[in-house]
Amino acid sequence: MPHGYSYPLPPTPPHEGEDTLRDGTVWYHQEIQDANPEILLLTLNKDHDSWSSDFRSTQRTATDFMDVLASTKLDLANVALAIMTSSYEEYGRLKAATKRLPFARTAVYFRKDYDLGIAYQNRHDPQVQLARRAYLATLRNHLMLRALQDEEHIIWLDADVVELSENIIPTMISHSQRNGEVGIVTALCHQNEMTNYDKNAWKVGDRPQLLGPVADGDRESASSELVATRAMVPDLISGTDNSALVALDSVGGTILYIRAELVRKGVVFPSFNVVGTTWSQAGWVGVETEGICYMARALKGGGCYVLGGGHHVRHSDWG
Numbered sequence: 025m026p027h028g029y030s031y032p033l034p035p036t037p038p039h040e041g042e043d044t045l046r047d048g049t050v051w052y053h054q055e056i057q058d059a060n061p062e063i064l065l066l067t068l069n070k071d072h073d074s075w076s077s078d079f080r081s082t083q084r085t086a087t088d089f090m091d092v093l094a095s096t097k098l099d100l101a102n103v104a105l106a107i108m109t110s111s112y113e114e115y116g117r118l119k120a121a122t123k124r125l126p127f128a129r130t131a132v133y134f135r136k137d138y139d140l141g142i143a144y145q146n147r148h149d150p151q152v153q154l155a156r157r158a159y160l161a162t163l164r165n166h167l168m169l170r171a172l173q174d175e176e177h178i179i180w181l182d183a184d185v186v187e188l189s190e191n192i193i194p195t196m197i198s199h200s201q202r203n204g205e206v207g208i209v210t211a212l213c214h215q216n217e218m219t220n221y222d223k224n225a226w227k228v229g230d231r232p233q234l235l236g237p238v239a240d241g242d243r244e245s246a247s248s249e250l251v252a253t254r255a256m257v258p259d260l261i262s263g264t265d266n267s268a269l270v271a272l273d274s275v276g277g278t279i280l281y282i283r284a285e286l287v288r289k290g291v292v293f294p295s296f297n298v299v300g301t302t303w304s305q306a307g308w309v310g311v312e313t314e315g316i317c318y319m320a321r322a323l324k325g326g327g328c329y330v331l332g333g334g335h336h337v338r339h340s341d342w343g
Contacts, residue, residue, distance in 0.1 A: 041054075059128035074109075
């Protein structure tokens, strides 16, 4: 069932327009007069299938995703929304769907996709993960750097997230405001029949050899050892309450909070394995969301964490 929206209308109609940027990106924009949002909410969409399907519906749509955003109970007059899609048909649907909610600023981008030859249903296959995630990092950076203006807080939410626990986004923001070391925060992501959907959020296990230099000949074995021994979110937050924060070495992107100041200082999503990089070759782990904590840790306020207790998001059943 769609959520009931009770947001007040802005006193004057929002300004809207459409432009084609120099790189060919088509940009629809709408802004309420005197808007000065503190929160930037970002989402990537490939096409209609990206919204996925769930046990409660056959196929989700852009309108269903707007329902998820409405369920956050955020003051939308304090939120800027930016979505990038590679489907011109979905671009049109997003322009219509975003008008249902009074965001302080809305940006919808259409940018043609580079065809990696990876079907949506095969996107998690290990053989294609590195190329897919490297390209995904470039898309995340493109959207984030284009859309960010004067906001303090950035929230990434995947297009196929269908439910959020109560107050999850305000809780992330509150932790960052109270603790200057909290710069990146994620949360448990699950499906109805999978306790831990997002395998990119983890902490390095008790393996000192993985924390230092890894010889060229040991990279493959180090990667395998990391996968076998890393501590995953369900174990890390077990027994904690809703006020807890647990440190991570890597985060996923199903839901992800980033202190905007970190981005202004140069923190982005690596488009290559950044951990163990040398002048002659890329590293052995740390592409996209798995590398952003590695980049941020060198900066004041760049600590990475996961919410404890019952905070969570639910991913669609299909995908």
